[in-house]
Amino acid sequence: MKFVLSDEQAMFGATLRKLLAEAGTPKAIRAWAAGDAAPGRALWSAVAETGVFALAVPEEFGGAGLLPVELVVAMEELGRAAVPGPYVETLAAAELLGESPWLRRIAEGAAVVSLAVPHALDADAADLVLTLDGVERAAGERVTSLDPARRLFRVPEGGGFTGFGALLCAAQQIGLGRALLDVSVEYAKTRRQFGRPIGEYQAVKHHLASALVELEFARPLVYGAALSYGTPDFARDVSAAKVAASEASYGAAKTALQVHGAIGYTDEYDPSLWIRKARALYAAWGSVSEHRARVMAAL
């Protein structure tokens, strides 16, 4: 029993966090939304150099073996920075494919893969679009998401999700939610009304404290599910994690919106990039009611 990250795992997360913070993702997110994939692809390559994609690929295909805990660490950081692109989809595709010539390319960061679950995320930037049966598909018409950095395409044969993808999405949501909480706390310390920082008011404090409670108790479920990968409890545990991460992350987004007031409701202010993504991911990789039903079915 040792339910904390090893020093190595923590350092891996810190490295990614630093890299993404220094890269400054908002510009890449906005470019990605506008159809300019170049800054996003540059980030993809930088992330690949840290070895993230290899974590979902077995050693015989050039990967590091499938390492769910390390992947959760990575996805938490990618979520914190709201990095655009089909990271979850590509990593989930690697797990789905099992063996395929694509694995070597995925491990190197040379392949961007989209999965139709049911819509294909960023299919226009992808080298390959798959459905869950592993069959390559052509992306159909573009549909518009609340989050413009999620460029979605219809795929008639699309649908479903995988537990592994839901796990990675949940990890991403934890990071996203924590970033939203942190930016809201900073805002509450500096924004003044009635002659004092709004963070002095208990009404504001309690919103932020509740958001922290939800995030802090969702995270262990996500890591617990990572440890269940490959056991009969995985479906139950990953659904529990996805419910908690969705609620905590979306809850943090609503708190962020309320604490920021009108400025948070604007397109030009960067936290809105996170807020929109939080709402979109809430229902991605299985809705909360599907996941609650899966938990109950397993009990």
Next chain:
Amino acid sequence: MDLGFGAADEEFRADVRAWLREHVPAEPLPSLETAAGFAAHRGWERALGAARLGVVSWPAEYGGRGASALRWLIFEEEYYAAGAPGRVSANGINLLAPTLLKHGTAGQLARVLPPMAAGEVIWAQAWSEPGAGSDLAGLRSTATRTDGGWLLDGQKTWSSRAAFADRGFGLFRSDPEAERHRGLTYLMFPLDADGVTVRPIGRLDGKPAFAELFLDGVFVPDEDVIGDPGDGWRVAMATAGNERGLTLRSPGRFTAAAERLVALWKERADPSDTALRDRVADAWIRSRAYRLKGFETISRDDDIGSESSLNKVFWSELDVALHETALDLLGPDGELESDWLENYVFSLAGPIYAGTNEIQRNVIAERLLNLPRGSR
């Protein structure tokens, strides 16, 4: 990362389970908040103590087994899964004992802990006063110096278990000139001493779960002062952190209740009622979250400090939601006397005691998120 248990831990679990299977009363004991129930629960505490299962984490010399934090969590899981009686000794074990272990003298430890572990002496807390609830530092009961000890005067209230317990512990103002957190002293006193009047208070369902204490020149010898006179606030805060951390409400309590809720849902629910199903799922998910958080806590090398406030908010709100869901599953039978109802009434006090959840959220905001303290 590893969520596995070692073979020795599994063996410990099996031993505890076997003992509980043999000893847990087949019929639930009457409510511990009644005179008859309290007596029955004292008997149960003595049985636990005789098996050195009252406080497994204490050193053997005080009646424990020197068990690790992980084994204590395992014990608690087994205890509540077995449907064992509520712990009438909880105030002493969870609040007083940690303070003694940190600030008590060797003599105090030897005198107080073994009878506590054996279930021979049951303790009640005496924190709040009519004018000092969330603002505990506003307390006004006094301890006045006298030959060989102190004389206690004043009034304490919401004193859990005091209606039937043997001894109490709490903070008293020993320096009348000092204000707020200064000049307070932590003392232990007998509830049957001359000058103590205990007036039981009926809780929401009428059961005397707590009491008012009127103290009129109650003598306490020096040996029953914990820590230095005047240093009581600092001494007591060692307990406060514990109260909000894992010890007051261990994860096993909620995982067991959630399993029973799932069983009740299978037995009673209309499967098409997905709104109720989702609430059952959430109770189960949150009990698992608290369990995993517990494993995280004991895996860390550092003290969780103010993070204990996260726990207190989480478990107390989970407890209410879980029992509300059970009552809703029972429908019109929900208001009828049952273990679910007893535990529901108990759960309603959770967001209030041990520091209200409003105070906890202030602590979270100010000490964990570093928001400015400001005015209240």
